Amino acid sequence: MSSGHLNAQYNLRLPDDLKQKIAHSSKELNRSMNADIVARLEESFEQKSFNKLDEVPLEELLAVVMKKLGRNSLSLTREEIARAKEFSKKREKT
Known part of the structure; x- marks a missing residue:
């Protein structure tokens, strides 16, 4: 939370x-x-960083992905897999 006084x-x-x-x-x-x-409002304005995803345990990332996709919809199309591979290659170059 910011250190400023709550006056508004x-x-x-x-x-x-x-x-x-x-x-x-x-x-x-x-x-x-x-x-x-x-606290929730302040957090919503903070810039989210995806650079630290490497530090997050794989199990936690998968749990979030499963929740976003829905438990019964974990099938990916070939196009989605290709985009994911391309994104991964771009990240490796940086």
């Missing part, structure tokens, strides 16, 4: 189910709902 106020309306998710998250992380919202 904004009245926010959000769906009840989202509020419940925030309440649950903030309780698990032992922080206020406001702190949880601010």
